[in-house]
Amino acid sequence: MPIRNRGGRSAAFFDLDKTIIATSSSMAFSRPFYDGGLITRSHALRTAYAQFLFLVGGADERQTTRLRDSLSDLIKGWEVAKVRQIVQETVHEHIDPVVYDEALALIRRHQQNGRDVVIVSASARDVVEPIAQLLGADAVVASELEVKKGFYTGEITFYAYGEAKADAVRALAEDKGYDLSRSFAYSDSITDTPMLDAVGHGFVINPDRQLRAAAAHHGWGALRFKKPVGLHSGPSTRSTVATVLVAAAVVAGIILLARAGRAEDD
Secondary structure: OOOOOOOOEOEEEEEOEOOOEOOOHHHHOHHHHHHOOOOOHHHHHHHHHHHHHHHHOOOOHHHHHHHHHHHHHHHOOOEHHHHHHHHHHHHHHHHHHHEEHHHHHHHHHHHHOOOEEEEEEEEEHHHHHHHHHHHOOOEEEEEEEEEEOOEEEEEEEEOOOOHHHHHHHHHHHHHHOEOHHHOEEEEOOHHHHHHHHOOOEEEEEOOOHHHHHHHHHHOOEEEOOOOEOOOOOOHHHHHHHHHHHHHHHHHHHHHHHHHHHHHHHO
8 A cells, every 4th residue: 555645745656667768777887897807708608598588578486586596697797887887988878879769748737746766676886876877866765786895796785676675665665755546657578566555656668468457456557658768869760770679689689598508519
């Protein structure tokens, strides 16, 4: 049930991956992480496959958990300052072209109506915050990674997923004075049911059959986002860039897979 802070201001809570952007925020930076020497070619291959599953909707909760665990192992020992630098320097290149036009319009509409916009994502804060700044969001809820002596330990101290994501939204609402009964939330994932249920106005994005059924049961609205048009380019160029990026990711994955197969045959 939504928290009722009568008289408080309202907010709009947006899931990030496949809700605001047409891809995974964590995996969007796999190429610059590879170029920066943080991941190997075999890691890049596994990331490309995981990205493919994510894009086609084939990653269920069990696979998502496995992906989380593998990413946790992957980042162990990475220098925090280097990761932040790479994300900050490449966020425009890798995130700009894949922002949904409809999501951006919704964000601006909520802001014009005096609502804070909060990005709520299971991705790590060091990835989400630069994207939130790019979008002009007011606050962030994201997963937290343990850091010791300037390096990631591989431990996830808070995973913004499922019920934990909804709990974080409620805690932020209490801290900021948001009236959740008057607030909005948007997500493409059935795992965000608790967050959508925590507000007065929940909306599902590009729902599959399971999510459509949940929306009908809970009385949520349903929206279709089709245009990853970016932030700064012209309409025709933006769509082309987004298509090329997705196609390039799939082709890169196929090429790496073929090379790996040849290596095993030799």
